[in-house]
Amino acid sequence: MKRHSSNKVTSHEVAALAGVSRSAVSRTFTEGASVSAKTREKVLNAAAELGYRPNALARSLIVRSTQMVGLVMAEWKNPFYTRMLRQFSERLQAEGYQLLLLTSNTETDVDDAVRRLLQYQVDGLLVVSAKPSEALARECANTGTPVVLVNRLAKKLQASSVTCDNAQIGRDTVEHLVAAGYQRLALVRGAPGVLTNIERSDAIRTALAAAPGAKLVADVTGYLGYDAGRQVVAELWNSAAPPDAIICSSDPTALGVLDGARIDLGIDVPEQLAVVGMGDIPQSGWGAYRLTTVHLPVDEMIDLAVADLLARLADPGLPPRPMIAHATLVNRDTVRSSHS
Amino acid sequence: MKRHSSNKVTSHEVAALAGVSRSAVSRTFTEGASVSAKTREKVLNAAAELGYRPNALARSLIVRSTQMVGLVMAEWKNPFYTRMLRQFSERLQAEGYQLLLLTSNTETDVDDAVRRLLQYQVDGLLVVSAKPSEALARECANTGTPVVLVNRLAKKLQASSVTCDNAQIGRDTVEHLVAAGYQRLALVRGAPGVLTNIERSDAIRTALAAAPGAKLVADVTGYLGYDAGRQVVAELWNSAAPPDAIICSSDPTALGVLDGARIDLGIDVPEQLAVVGMGDIPQSGWGAYRLTTVHLPVDEMIDLAVADLLARLADPGLPPRPMIAHATLVNRDTVRSSHS
DNA sequence: ATGAAAGCGCTAACAA
DNA sequence: TTGTTAGCGCTTTCAT
Numbered sequence: 001m002k003r004h005s006s007n008k009v010t011s012h013e014v015a016a017l018a019g020v021s022r023s024a025v026s027r028t029f030t031e032g033a034s035v036s037a038k039t040r041e042k043v044l045n046a047a048a049e050l051g052y053r054p055n056a057l058a059r060s061l062i063v064r065s066t067q068m069v070g071l072v073m074a075e076w077k078n079p080f081y082t083r084m085l086r087q088f089s090e091r092l093q094a095e096g097y098q099l100l101l102l103t104s105n106t107e108t109d110v111d112d113a114v115r116r117l118l119q120y121q122v123d124g125l126l127v128v129s130a131k132p133s134e135a136l137a138r139e140c141a142n143t144g145t146p147v148v149l150v151n152r153l154a155k156k157l158q159a160s161s162v163t164c165d166n167a168q169i170g171r172d173t174v175e176h177l178v179a180a181g182y183q184r185l186a187l188v189r190g191a192p193g194v195l196t197n198i199e200r201s202d203a204i205r206t207a208l209a210a211a212p213g214a215k216l217v218a219d220v221t222g223y224l225g226y227d228a229g230r231q232v233v234a235e236l237w238n239s240a241a242p243p244d245a246i247i248c249s250s251d252p253t254a255l256g257v258l259d260g261a262r263i264d265l266g267i268d269v270p271e272q273l274a275v276v277g278m279g280d281i282p283q284s285g286w287g288a289y290r291l292t293t294v295h296l297p298v299d300e301m302i303d304l305a306v307a308d309l310l311a312r313l314a315d316p317g318l319p320p321r322p323m324i325a326h327a328t329l330v331n332r333d334t335v336r337s338s339h340s
Numbered sequence: 341m342k343r344h345s346s347n348k349v350t351s352h353e354v355a356a357l358a359g360v361s362r363s364a365v366s367r368t369f370t371e372g373a374s375v376s377a378k379t380r381e382k383v384l385n386a387a388a389e390l391g392y393r394p395n396a397l398a399r400s401l402i403v404r405s406t407q408m409v410g411l412v413m414a415e416w417k418n419p420f421y422t423r424m425l426r427q428f429s430e431r432l433q434a435e436g437y438q439l440l441l442l443t444s445n446t447e448t449d450v451d452d453a454v455r456r457l458l459q460y461q462v463d464g465l466l467v468v469s470a471k472p473s474e475a476l477a478r479e480c481a482n483t484g485t486p487v488v489l490v491n492r493l494a495k496k497l498q499a500s501s502v503t504c505d506n507a508q509i510g511r512d513t514v515e516h517l518v519a520a521g522y523q524r525l526a527l528v529r530g531a532p533g534v535l536t537n538i539e540r541s542d543a544i545r546t547a548l549a550a551a552p553g554a555k556l557v558a559d560v561t562g563y564l565g566y567d568a569g570r571q572v573v574a575e576l577w578n579s580a581a582p583p584d585a586i587i588c589s590s591d592p593t594a595l596g597v598l599d600g601a602r603i604d605l606g607i608d609v610p611e612q613l614a615v616v617g618m619g620d621i622p623q624s625g626w627g628a629y630r631l632t633t634v635h636l637p638v639d640e641m642i643d644l645a646v647a648d649l650l651a652r653l654a655d656p657g658l659p660p661r662p663m664i665a666h667a668t669l670v671n672r673d674t675v676r677s678s679h680s
Numbered sequence: 681a682t683g684a685a686a687g688c689g690c691t692a693a694c695a696a
Numbered sequence: 697t698t699g700t701t702a703g704c705g706c707t708t709t710c711a712t
Contacts, residue, residue, distance in 0.1 A: 008483055010689055021699045026691055036697060051479060056459040057397050057406065058689035062704045066397065068440070068460075073429075082422040089413075089443040098456065099441040100408070103429040116438065119396040120408075139391060143348055226626060259627035286566060287599035288628035350705055361683045366707055373707095376681060398705035401688045 070117030074130035170203030186243035190224030229256025410457030414470035510543025526583035530564030569596025
């Protein structure tokens with residue numbers, strides 16, 4: 001027999017209807033508080049009748065915990081990040097947390113996003129593909145808000161970070177390519193400043209230096225996504241020093257390069273040209289592509305990030321730490337397997 | 341000269357340091373309140389020194405507005421929804437709102453998600469690809485929380501909804517296929533109960549009834565995504581009544597069907613078999629696929645949803661309304677264009 | 681323009 | 697176990 005209540009119902013009204021105190025109401029809605037079965041029953045009935053739900057904000061104010069985790073997302077282009085978002089949401093939800101989501105388009109306003117999130121008293125902070133300023137990171141540390149950076153290294157930043165071993169990836173890729181007989185490598189990257197890419201390309205350079213006969217014939221930045229990839233391959237192919245292998249900083253880019261090479265340029269991949277991507281998004285495994293790419297250990301990264309965040313949420317004394325996940329090269333059909 | 345403050349700073353401490361009252365502090369941080377330039381200055385300095393940021397939760401409690409919009413996301417498989425999420429986040433953020441995100445895996449726990457969001461006093465609610473129970477929708481209405489359903493019709497539900505004209509899409513598709521000479525259509529859908537698909541398939545049936553010679557040879561449900569599509573095409577092709585056109589309820593499914601047909605079965609698409617998708621995700625336009633598909637007007641839907649939500653947030657008296665966006669068939673290479 | 685006082689809805693000590 | 701009291705951090709009348 002539900003009485004229609006208009007507007008918000010407070011514990012006060014429930015208490016009145018149930019003939020108990022507001023504390024009693026509070027207690028029935030608090031896990032493991034001491035209430036007699038009888039009062040509990042009365043309260044529950046009254047609450048149901050009025051359609052009462054405790055105000056989580058008011059509660060948060062006093063228990064000093066909002067059960068909200070802030071998430072700053074700076075990268076949307078890559079499907080890979082979407083997957084992260086979903087997983088984070090599900091995993092944290094399972095632990096009783098909600099995600100307060102903020103998007104940051106330019107690297108610069110990450111700070112704004114973090115600040116806003118902090119004002120909402122989030123219990124913790126996940127920052128994907130960006131990093132807050134040192135000042136702000138310190139502010140988080142001061143307020144005791146654990147932050148974990150995903151896909152960015154936290155150099156001296158009072159924050160945990162989960163990345164993958166980019167240098168290792170770079171070495172593996174070059175080694176594989178050279179062993180298969182490719183000699184003139186080209187790098188296609190997105191934004192010039194991205195650390196993970198820089199690390200990787202440095203490693204590639206180093207590995208290349210140790211490989212006799214092989215060299216880097218191009219290293220272009222500013223190309224990210226399918227369209228960019230499809231366009232850049234023509235430029236590279238028709239240049240003075242055409243590559244016989246192209247390493248891309250993301251799968252969509254690599255897929256664009258692949259289509260550009262095969263469809264627009266009539267190049268035989270992998271015989272005339274090798275293409276390797278980064279990420280291993282589902283589409284890369286699809287029949288029309290079968291892209292050889294670096295599998296980013298998304299799940300492992302998420303596991304690490306969530307575990308660390310949860311641990312530091314539970315015990316604020318825990319120190320932040322850097323974590324690295326391991327990427328592996330997955331061999332498909334865009335790199336030939338043996339020297340021909 | 342920033343003094344390092346450990347832990348949370350309140351307006352009280354700022355007031356003390358600035359030698360003013362807490363009201364003065366509040367006013368300097370409230371848009372358009374009357375404060376003298378002098379006090380304002382003092383407060384700002386003190387705030388900077390202590391690293392003070394107003395507590396948004398405490399503020400929300402009193403101004404009865406959290407500037408948070410709840411978003412429950414019930415569908416992640418399709419890249420199309422990711423795009424929505426991003427856009428919603430950016431648009432609402434631009435208007436000063438944050439997104440509180442909740443994921444709902446089974447249609448049933450949408451109610452739970454909504455309830456949780458309501459407890460957090462969200463100002464409004466966006467529900468993507470799911471709908472809350474009637475009881476809960478009424479609860480939202482009672483608390484004055486505007487709800488907009490995206491991709492679900494709000495039948496008698498005190499909520500706005502934005503959908504696209506599925507019946508029209510169904511008719512257009514059939515008409516196009518039949519005009520091109522295809523006669524034996526098959527439908528491949530995801531979860532059996534999804535209303536948009538039901539509407540569309542009903543329309544397809546009706547349109548087919550009016551087309552002499554053409555008929556529906558199969559209507560299978562439970563197939564969603566690339567892998568499912570790639571698998572189902574073989575079953576369909578080898579059945580007693582093989583289709584000469586397959587309509588899928590999502591692009592990834594259609595892409596799987598396409599690869600299955602061409603790669604696994606050696607079928608000539610579009611000569612022997614037509615494939616049409618739904619959604620028009622970026623991959624569908626990629627060179628290796630060039631899928632003929634229905635372009636879902638995502639941007640238009642988002643515009644409508646955001647505009648309606650914002651309007652009702654500003655004026656709670658506004659009634660909810662149903663909105664429909666218009667989808668169009670985009671012709672690419674998986675349906676032949678003329679009767680051959 | 682400013683401060684004092686009263687509360688937003690809730691929980692946590694403390695008594696009883 | 698229960699109710700009373702105090703107060704989380706903030707905004708907002710209401711006087712001044």
